Amino acid sequence: MQPSRRKNFAAWFVAGGILACLISFPSPAFPGYPEQPITIYCGYSAGATTDLTARALADGAEKLLGSPVVVENKPGGGATVATALVASKKPDGYTLGVVSTGVISVRPHMLKIAYDPFKDLTLIMQYSRYIGGLCVLNESPLKTIDEFIAYAKAHPGLSYGSSGLYTQQQLAVELLAQCKGLTFKHVPFKGGAPANTALLGKHTDFVAGAGQHIQYLKQEKFRMLLVYNTEKRDPNFPNIPILKELGCQDAPALGYILVAPKGLPEDIYQKISTTFKKVTETPAFQTLLTNLNLPYNYKNREELEKEMPGQSAFYKSFLDKMGAKKKK
């Protein structure tokens, strides 16, 4: 190309670029919140169950608010990295977070965290909770939890996989063990999927299922003997006893929560709270929860704030007993 033609082309290109940038800046749809895109930081990586629910929330909220709602994954430290990030942002309603209640009640006892779990966050709502169940292979001769306990007493040292160290699933199994005088070998895996796979391959004796085990129940590969982390029987599995019925203590279930930085103005809080509550009530979201095998468990700010201190104290004492040392 000749120099002058090149210059012309370049000039148009640059002008076009600048124009495109200007056009693409969002213009306010209507005055008042929200005027900008909202960012939801998800404490888990893309593709994780929590992330899928966060994206569904974002999608629904975007439709109701008319402003883009974007999910950004900030995994790490059991969602504490995302929590710390949210806590550090301005409480203008444009930064939210989807994390688990574990960041308030469990993780602070184990790690050094950059936020105060009770002071630095505005809790908006809980919309679901983690479910769990003790499962053996379908071909196992053990058909009920009582048979299982008897077998475990006769054969100490059964191995089980869990989705991670000090997860509520592992804690539940440990509570069962303490309560009934059993000893197990705990094999921690990174996440629920490898733990389930290990059971499928018969490398472990049972699994402390963390949610994904449900699909193996449907495939008739697993048999669930006990449900834990819950106050009452699971409506989908009314025949399966829960840990509390056995006379044992249970680890309170951790929930999926939506949070914001502390100091959120009341009117913005109300708008966010009602909007997201509506989203969780839509049939699309309910279907999503059902398909992901998650129960719909809505709790508002007041209920959450009441529960958190009790949960936190429970986990602290239990973790201390188990010898978990907090790294300074």
Place this chain on the structure above:
Amino acid sequence: MKADRASSMVWMAVGLLSIYGSFQLGLGTLGEPGSGFLSFLAGSFICLMALIVFIQSFLQGKGFQVKISTLWKGIRWYRSALVGLLLLVYILVLEWIGFLLTTFLIVLAMVKGVERLSWGKALLISISASAVCYLVFDKLLKAALPRGLLGF
């Protein structure tokens, strides 16, 4: 100093530091390895290999024998140093003044300062680069790039 001799000493230090760190974490036993078990093995192995390289540097004909100064002789090392520095500045400034502006400024600095192109060409390149990247990454792929104090 011969290049291999110096580098092996650096790696030896790395190995020793990791051994030290591993002891802090706890080695555990062979049947129940602790947190520091693997890093201890790795660190020890590094020290061993570094020792081999170090010894090799004394034997003529083996190993990488040039002097350190030769590695940087006669080449324009200051250009890479400058670019490295500019990259550091980019990181420090990015979330403060936002993606568009930072990219524009740093690319401008690189093209003008390091390559010494004319102002016209330099501006053209930096503007189009920032604009294109912004469009593709932020708008098309929705990968949220940082907005600075000025809101963009």
Place this chain on the structure above:
Amino acid sequence: MDFFSNLIIGLSVALEPTNLLYCFIGVFVGTLVGVLPGIGPVGTMAILLPVTFGLSPTSGIIMLAGIYYGAMYGGSTTSILINLPGEAASVVTTLDGYQMALQGRAGPALGIAAFGSLIAGTLGVIGLQAIAPPLVSVALRFGPPEYFSLMILGLIILTYLAQKSMPKALMMAAVGVLLGTIGLDAINGMPRFTFDIPEFLDGVGLVPLAMGLFGISEVLLNLEKTISREIYDTSLKSLLPTLKDWTQSIWAILRGTVVGFCIGALPGPGTSVSSFVSYALEKRVSKHPEKFGHGAIEGVAGPESANNSATAGAMVPLLTMGIPGSLAAAMLLGALMIHGITPGPMLVKQHPDLFWGVIASMYIGNIMLLIINLPLIAIWVRLLRVPYAIFFPMILLLCLIGSYTLNNSTVDVSLMLFFGVVGYLMRKFEYEAAPLVLAFVLTPIMENALRQSLILSSGSFSIFLLRPISSGCLILAGFLLLTSVFPIARKKKARDGKRAG
């Protein structure tokens, strides 16, 4: 035959205009994402997930799957052109691919990568269709002890990547192991070497590490010299692999396909491990191993085929049992579940059109990818003619954006810069980066497997030798170690003879 009747069912679904459209969108976005370093298929699949909410499950999965295997086509592009691996699977491609580009043979390198990807991808889908169930039952027999032994085997295979000094290469592997331990200990929850930086709790990111060690360091090194840019012959003939290239590569492609598919079917290791096993395999069976690292086309053909068949392999446990073997597979699993579909043996019975439709779409997608990628080669090669003065800021920009968008964090970018400087120094002092990166990838799997196995065996090491698959891997590893020590001794003598003389 059952195979073909299922294929016909599948094609009738996949060839519906909507599905064709979404297949195309998927592979196109996948290629784009694969070319751009840093942004990976998983993130893109996540972003496009809400789009699938309004689609039929079949169309949605077809699109997401397209992104997944499409990304494997584009990943080699930056590795070959600018020594910048976009993800772990492309690291080994830099070894010979970039050398080929420096020799003016970027076109054939890109071409053989594309064709190899097509062949491997297609054969992989055939494998998925034909032998998925028996393959899964084999894959399930891999428990922690087997994974540990496999990783040990992998570490030994690493020695085949060493091009120059063996002690230095082994040292770099150990450094990789060391870097791999950074993060939260999975077995007892303690943070290791994290220096109180919360972003390190999940370990050092692979992408900043690889981009820094390879891409940034390359730019820093190039800036020092005056690059003589050869005028590349851009006629069509020189853009494509020659007949000689084909004869050299075809076996590499086939071997890579098999290797990649088998490793891909194992939950865990995935595409990165398959690509470097393929590279080591090619170097081992080659009649001229010394050419590797200097532009041997088998070194591109094998790994690129392996990582494509690995994506097909990863679909095996996913579709047959709902086991996600990798993050991208987990994404697909999530998408399936959102639409109310439970993968597993029931999937074929309850949703045959989805199952066979997705498989058929993979055949179509691979062909689409070839059609998209081939003309792109001409564009990429032309890009190389851009003067380096303008080119290098682009490379750096890509790296900066790529590393930032991983976790929206400047920590990753700083990490990349740190490793860029380290990589620059390493290259100056003749230390190889590839063993480091690959050991880094293997270490977490290996360490967790070791400790999980020891828990299962209550501290006894015999568990590794009593189980057939595990002991088999260890014996093979021992054998490879011995045979690699002796030829190296011979090579060293020859090299010293040359230097002294």
